[in-house]
Amino acid sequence: MMRRAEAIARAVAALDDDIVVTANGWIGRETCAAADRPEHFYMLGSMGLAAPIALGIALAQPERRVTIFDGDGNLFMTLGTLAMIAEQRPANLLHVVFDNGVYGSTGGQRSPSQHVALDALALAAGYANVECVMTVEELDVALRQRANGPAFLRVKVAAEADGDAPRVPHEPEEIARRVREAIAARAEVS
Amino acid sequence: MNFLDRLRGAGFDFFTGVPDSTFKRLLCEIETRPEFAYVPAVSENVAVGLAAGAHLGGRTPVIFMQNAGLALAVNALASLAILYRIPMLLVVGWRGHDGKDSPEHRITGAVTLPLLDLLGVPTFVPARDTIDEELSRAIAAMHGPVALVCRPGVLA
Numbered sequence: 001m002m003r004r005a006e007a008i009a010r011a012v013a014a015l016d017d018d019i020v021v022t023a024n025g026w027i028g029r030e031t032c033a034a035a036d037r038p039e040h041f042y043m044l045g046s047m048g049l050a051a052p053i054a055l056g057i058a059l060a061q062p063e064r065r066v067t068i069f070d071g072d073g074n075l076f077m078t079l080g081t082l083a084m085i086a087e088q089r090p091a092n093l094l095h096v097v098f099d100n101g102v103y104g105s106t107g108g109q110r111s112p113s114q115h116v117a118l119d120a121l122a123l124a125a126g127y128a129n130v131e132c133v134m135t136v137e138e139l140d141v142a143l144r145q146r147a148n149g150p151a152f153l154r155v156k157v158a159a160e161a162d163g164d165a166p167r168v169p170h171e172p173e174e175i176a177r178r179v180r181e182a183i184a185a186r187a188e189v190s
Numbered sequence: 191m192n193f194l195d196r197l198r199g200a201g202f203d204f205f206t207g208v209p210d211s212t213f214k215r216l217l218c219e220i221e222t223r224p225e226f227a228y229v230p231a232v233s234e235n236v237a238v239g240l241a242a243g244a245h246l247g248g249r250t251p252v253i254f255m256q257n258a259g260l261a262l263a264v265n266a267l268a269s270l271a272i273l274y275r276i277p278m279l280l281v282v283g284w285r286g287h288d289g290k291d292s293p294e295h296r297i298t299g300a301v302t303l304p305l306l307d308l309l310g311v312p313t314f315v316p317a318r319d320t321i322d323e324e325l326s327r328a329i330a331a332m333h334g335p336v337a338l339v340c341r342p343g344v345l346a
Binding site for chain 2: 021041043044045046047048049050051052053054055056057058059060061078080081083084087088172173175176179180183184187
């Protein structure tokens with residue numbers, strides 16, 4: 001099974017023109033370790049809100065591509081967001097869930113995703129495109145093809161209780177400032 | 191000019207929230223006016239996330255919520271909006287104010303202002319004839335989230 005850090009590194013490399021919002025915990029740390037771009041919004045706390053934050057950016061910036069790096073535990077906290085995204089139908093939004101079936105940042109306790117298929121929930125909510133990938137090859141193809149949004153990509157990764165990426169080194173205010181400035185700078189050019 | 195138009199006139203350009211009977215008429219109206227592009231949120235913590243994203247995308251957001259939902263949004267405020275200093279206007283319906291209202295609103299009603307104070311959220315409580323003034327003060331203080339706490343009838 002894919003390792004989460006490897007899957008994240010491949011997604012970061014493939015989505016180098018996207019605005020990316022990361023779930024708290026290892027997902028944000030491993031994203032930052034793979035590449036620390038100003039267009040990455042590292043959500044440090046507020047578990048469950050990566051998808052709502054990304055939806056807000058996607059609605060405010062319909063010309064930019066926006067991707068969520070979510071976790072299964074995160075998404076279950078605010079599952080109603082699936083319905084909001086499906087209702088708003090942002091064509092520029094890709095919702096990636098690195099699904100390891102556990103709460104990896106707190107010791108690996110099980111999440112409901114071991115019994116409830118998140119891709120089936122996204123499909124039922126009404127996402128335009130839904131896919132589930134199990135291997136690096138499938139992940140690369142899905143990222144390259146980039147289905148129209150709102151798209152949902154469930155990436156099955158191994159359950160690991162820990163990682164080795166360091167903490168995100170930036171102060172929260174600095175994270176917000178640089179994302180906002182990077183978005184504004186691009187909006188001015190176009 | 192009604193309150194919604196005042197908000198637009200003051201520069202707010204992203205509107206979300208969760209229905210509250212305090213703002214029954216306003217939230218029915220906002221849904222019929224496409225220029226507001228109102229985005230209904232499923233819960234108040236989600237609305238704070240959405241508003242934070244809108245700000246990162248260059249917008250100036252407003253969230254309508256009941257004080258019961260403010261309690262639900264405490265972590266979203268503490269570890270996102272306040273921590274990252276993301277400006278947003280919370281328009282909060284104050285159920286259970288002054289010990290009035292039905293039982294489920296008593297406790298949250300009593301702690302609404304102290305809760306905002308503990309969080310360090312600048313808070314303004316308008317009367318019917320001071321709405322413009324309190325809105326201006328709230329905007330001047332908006333270096334992160336600020337709250338306009340409204341008793342039923344104040345914005346009607």
